[in-house]
Amino acid sequence: MARLTHRPSLIILVLLALIAGACGSDDSSDVGARDTSGTDTTAASSGQLDDSDPVKILFVAGATGPTAASVADAKLGIEASIADIESRGGILGRTIDFEVLDTGGDPTQAVSVFQRYLSENDSPDFVIPGISSAEALALVPLLTREKIVSMNNAANPALNNPDEYPYHFGYSATAEGLQSGLPGQLEEMGVEKLAVIVPNNAYGTSIADAVKNVLADTGVETTVELFNPEDLDISVSYERAISGHPDAVFFEAIGDITQRLVETRLAVDATDIPTIAGFGISSIGGGPADWADPAALENLVMQVFRFQVFTAPEDYTDVQQRFFKNIDAKGGLTSNVLTPGLFWDVAQVLAAAANEAGSTDADAVKDVLESDSFEFPELMMWTQHGYTADRHFPDPAPEDFTTITPGPMVNGMFKSGA
Amino acid sequence: MTVIWSGLAVGAVYALVAYGYNLSWACSGVLNFANAHFIMLGTFLAAWGLTELGVPLIVTFLLCAAIGGVVGLVEESIAIAPMRSLRLHRGAGGHGELVTTVGAATVITGVAFLIWGSDPRPVRLLSDNTRVHVLGGGVRKTDLLIIAVAVVVGIALHVWTRRSRVGLASLAQSEDRDAAMLQGINVKRLSSGGFAAAGALGGILGPIVGAKTLAVVTIALVLAIKGFVVLTLGGVGSQLGALFGGAALGVAEAMTARHLGPDYRNIAVFVIFMLVLLARPQGLLGRGEGRVV
Numbered sequence: 001m002a003r004l005t006h007r008p009s010l011i012i013l014v015l016l017a018l019i020a021g022a023c024g025s026d027d028s029s030d031v032g033a034r035d036t037s038g039t040d041t042t043a044a045s046s047g048q049l050d051d052s053d054p055v056k057i058l059f060v061a062g063a064t065g066p067t068a069a070s071v072a073d074a075k076l077g078i079e080a081s082i083a084d085i086e087s088r089g090g091i092l093g094r095t096i097d098f099e100v101l102d103t104g105g106d107p108t109q110a111v112s113v114f115q116r117y118l119s120e121n122d123s124p125d126f127v128i129p130g131i132s133s134a135e136a137l138a139l140v141p142l143l144t145r146e147k148i149v150s151m152n153n154a155a156n157p158a159l160n161n162p163d164e165y166p167y168h169f170g171y172s173a174t175a176e177g178l179q180s181g182l183p184g185q186l187e188e189m190g191v192e193k194l195a196v197i198v199p200n201n202a203y204g205t206s207i208a209d210a211v212k213n214v215l216a217d218t219g220v221e222t223t224v225e226l227f228n229p230e231d232l233d234i235s236v237s238y239e240r241a242i243s244g245h246p247d248a249v250f251f252e253a254i255g256d257i258t259q260r261l262v263e264t265r266l267a268v269d270a271t272d273i274p275t276i277a278g279f280g281i282s283s284i285g286g287g288p289a290d291w292a293d294p295a296a297l298e299n300l301v302m303q304v305f306r307f308q309v310f311t312a313p314e315d316y317t318d319v320q321q322r323f324f325k326n327i328d329a330k331g332g333l334t335s336n337v338l339t340p341g342l343f344w345d346v347a348q349v350l351a352a353a354a355n356e357a358g359s360t361d362a363d364a365v366k367d368v369l370e371s372d373s374f375e376f377p378e379l380m381m382w383t384q385h386g387y388t389a390d391r392h393f394p395d396p397a398p399e400d401f402t403t404i405t406p407g408p409m410v411n412g413m414f415k416s417g418a
Numbered sequence: 419m420t421v422i423w424s425g426l427a428v429g430a431v432y433a434l435v436a437y438g439y440n441l442s443w444a445c446s447g448v449l450n451f452a453n454a455h456f457i458m459l460g461t462f463l464a465a466w467g468l469t470e471l472g473v474p475l476i477v478t479f480l481l482c483a484a485i486g487g488v489v490g491l492v493e494e495s496i497a498i499a500p501m502r503s504l505r506l507h508r509g510a511g512g513h514g515e516l517v518t519t520v521g522a523a524t525v526i527t528g529v530a531f532l533i534w535g536s537d538p539r540p541v542r543l544l545s546d547n548t549r550v551h552v553l554g555g556g557v558r559k560t561d562l563l564i565i566a567v568a569v570v571v572g573i574a575l576h577v578w579t580r581r582s583r584v585g586l587a588s589l590a591q592s593e594d595r596d597a598a599m600l601q602g603i604n605v606k607r608l609s610s611g612g613f614a615a616a617g618a619l620g621g622i623l624g625p626i627v628g629a630k631t632l633a634v635v636t637i638a639l640v641l642a643i644k645g646f647v648v649l650t651l652g653g654v655g656s657q658l659g660a661l662f663g664g665a666a667l668g669v670a671e672a673m674t675a676r677h678l679g680p681d682y683r684n685i686a687v688f689v690i691f692m693l694v695l696l697a698r699p700q701g702l703l704g705r706g707e708g709r710v711v
Contacts, residue, residue, distance in 0.1 A: 066536065069535065069536065200680065200681065226680065226681070227680045228680045228681070228683060228684070230640050231675075231680065231683070232428050232431060232630070232631055232637075232640065232641075233424055233427065233428045233630070233672075235424050236421055236424055236672050236675045236676045236680070237675060237680050239420070239421075239676070240675075240676060240679075255536070255537075255538065255634075256538035256632055256634040256636070256637075259538050259540070259632055260632065263540075263632075266547070266548070266549065266558070267549060267558050267561075268549075268556070269549055269556060284537055284538065285537050291538075291539070291540050292540070293540075293547070295548075
């Protein structure tokens with residue numbers, strides 16, 4: 001046995017090398033699912049386009065792999081939106097040909113499958129470049145070169161650069177924009193000292209910076225505790241954060257870490273401290289009321305978009321009626337309304353801009369989107385929306401966000417728990 | 419003391435993973451990379467049984483053990499036995515099992531992902547999981563349970579290895595497989611049994627570990643790496659070494675995180691790891707071996 005006592009350390013190195021290798025790129029993915037229901041696609045790849053050709057929208061995203069569930073939600077929203085647009089005359093009177101190029105969730109793969117697509121087909125009219133900043137950052141330079149208008153939910157500020165990427169428009173707010181309602185919330189709660197707990201990764205630090213920035217002139221004293229998202233037990237980090245006796249805690253994370261943060265409130269006896277959970281908490285299953293110990297949710301509110309708050313069918317706005325009608329026709333929501341709603345809007349905005357421009361030409365559509373006079377359609381996500389020549393990201397109103405006590409999810413929206 | 423309890427609970431989880439490594443190592447001479455994945459499988463079965471279906475606790479434990487055991491047996495049959503057979507017939511050397519067990523781990527992860535998806539699921543093991551004060555520190559009842567289970571299982575496995583016929587046979591096998599065969603030990607059956615036992619152990623520990631970590635696919639990799647560190651720290655083959663190694667590592671992590679910050683946690687772990695290996699290459703309680711010169 002002693003002959004092998006050195007082997008485990010070697011084995012750990014081998015394991016780490018294998019893991020590192022697994023994080024690299026692979027080239028196994030290929031052109032993925034294609035949805036052409038109800039549309040004539042024969043003309044799309046036939047060369048010269050004319051007025052009878054369908055308008056082509058390409059969604060380059062990880063339909064398989066780790067992002068598959070989110071991409072399925074996004075696809076559902078886009079397809080429902082396209083059905084709605086076509087029922088109201090389509091884009092410039094033309095039908096819409098929607099296709100998904102599967103990237104396996106790998107940004108490198110995204111570029112290669114899109115390049116292959118371009119070599120075999122005419123350029124699409126619009127591209128939705130994935131559901132993450134990594135995919136968008138990889139694709140947008142290529143889309144810029146090809147002069148194709150693109151829009152998605154990627155929130156990386158580097159994408160909000162009209163000089164470099166004149167045809168790319170973001171639809172999610174930046175981290176700072178998402179927290180624009182936080183100062184008002186803290187003022188209502190009478191908070192003067194806030195402890196911020198976030199994972200020590202790019203997402204966590206961007207949230208921490210955003211919170212500090214939006215609170216910079218409010219007089220709220222902010223301390224940030226970064227924890228390792230791979231830690232099995234984050235109670236030590238949580239205790240460090242509350243050791244300064246804050247008036248309130250703000251935490252934000254994505255995935256299982258969020259659940260650990262909620263459970264840790266019980267472990268460190270912190271349920272008496274008012275706590276604001278960031279938007280990530282609503283993205284797991286049916287929301288915290290579905291999976292958390294009710295005791296862990298005491299004194300906790302969660303940030304949500306206004307349109308994620310439950311609305312009874314009889315109180316639906318016009319866009320909500322059309323959204324749910326078309327979503328239900330496609331089989332209904334499988335999770336919360338956020339991702340389908342966001343991507344519903346993306347298709348609606350692109351269609352409205354092309355109709356206003358009278359063309360799908362990239363420069364014409366870009367000019368319309370940047371124009372003050374362009375009237376955006378009624379949207380699920382934003383009550384006010386617009387772009388300028390200098391800003392290609394939304395500038396949301398604080399009213400677009402709210403906080404609610406965790407309650408059950410009904411029809412993809414959250415009811416307040418109390 | 420609260421920090422120490424936190425560290426001991428985490429260390430207990432690491433030790434539970436390391437026990438499985440030791441078990442498969444002793445019975446088959448293979449360090450099974452998929453061992454932490456048995457536990458991950460158990461956490462999901464527990465989440466499904468206890469939390470979603472309300473299956474009685476004892477039935478859930480039995481189900482986890484049975485499925486874990488079957489998966490262990492299948493892994494041994496597919497990923498280990500053929501490699502040995504090939505080596506026997508072709509006379510080739512090497513450690514192909516290191517790679518095939520990584521493959522088995524990948525398959526288990528993939529299957530778990532397909533069945534349960536990426537969303538974490540809670541495991542409701544104790545109806546009352548409040549925090550209690552013990553020896554001046556606060557600790558949740560789940561954490562106390564994990565620590566107690568780690569101690570009991572560690573001691574039980576240590577005694578079994580040293581006192582039972584099968585345990586002694588596994589020790590003999592791990593020392594010298596050929597000599598053990600000449601002594602009449604059925605090493606093939608021992609290997610299959612060891613993997614099945616490690617799988618069953620991992621499965622049955624799933625509900626307990628999951629009560630702390632949640633059922634989530636990605637947890638297996640974290641446990642696999644930290645479990646190996648504890649295994650090496652305590653000494654390969656020593657269950658008590660795994661227990662003490664886990665406790666030491668967990669407490670060191672917690673104290674470092676509390677007093678220096680979470681960023682220093684992994685640095686401290688690997689500094690301790692390197693220092694122990696430099697001073698005692700065989701681990702804290704591992705046995706050294708004389709060398710004929």
